[in-house]
Amino acid sequence: MNSLFTLSPAAQKHMAQALQSSGHTRPVWFMGLKEIGCSGWQNDIQIRNHVASLHTEHHQSVIIQCQLDHRAFFMNTLIDYQSLGLGQHKLVLNNPQAESPCGCGDSFALMTGGQDG
Numbered sequence: 001m002n003s004l005f006t007l008s009p010a011a012q013k014h015m016a017q018a019l020q021s022s023g024h025t026r027p028v029w030f031m032g033l034k035e036i037g038c039s040g041w042q043n044d045i046q047i048r049n050h051v052a053s054l055h056t057e058h059h060q061s062v063i064i065q066c067q068l069d070h071r072a073f074f075m076n077t078l079i080d081y082q083s084l085g086l087g088q089h090k091l092v093l094n095n096p097q098a099e100s101p102c103g104c105g106d107s108f109a110l111m112t113g114g115q116d117g
Contacts, residue, residue, distance in 0.1 A: 004066065004074040005031070007059050010081040011091060016061040018047060026050035028063040031077075031093070033070055039100050039107040043093050073097050073110060 007015065019027045024047060032044035050056075054065040066074055078094040100109040 003057050003059075004055070004071060004077060005057060005059065005064055006076075006078045007062065008078065008080040011079045012060065012062060014081040014089070014091070015079075019062065022047045024049050028056070028065045030054075031064060031066045031070075031074060033067075033073065036107065039109045041098075041110055042107045045091055045093075 015029055019029070026049050027047055028050045030044070030046050030048050032046075034042045034044045036042045050063070051065060053068075055068050055071050057064045074095065074097070076096050080092045080094060081089055082092050083089055097111050098108040099111050
């Protein structure tokens with residue numbers, strides 16, 4: 001299977017630094033989904049310890065994991081690290097399978113067929 005995720009240079013740098021300073025023994029970025037929000041789904045992005053049973057990708061010094069049944073949803077997702085102004089930054093997932101974002105921009109609907117589980 002091809003890589004699900006592509007990282008912008010800014011995301012690569014931020015994510016690698018965050019893993020190094022995380023304090024976890026085998027740190028990875030976990031990309032998940034939560035059923036929440038006005039449009040139905042929200043990204044669940046966190047640093048946690050490596051879990052052998054998850055889909056795993058290596059992007060230089062950044063390791064990303066996701067649930068096996070969420071692979072189709074994350075296919076061709078670009079991860080970027082963007083400035084929000086006033087010194088704030090955020091990881092942003094530009095995901096072609098996400099549609100109909102809510103007004104606050106934190107939740108979205110899934111395209112039909114966006115999950116393979």
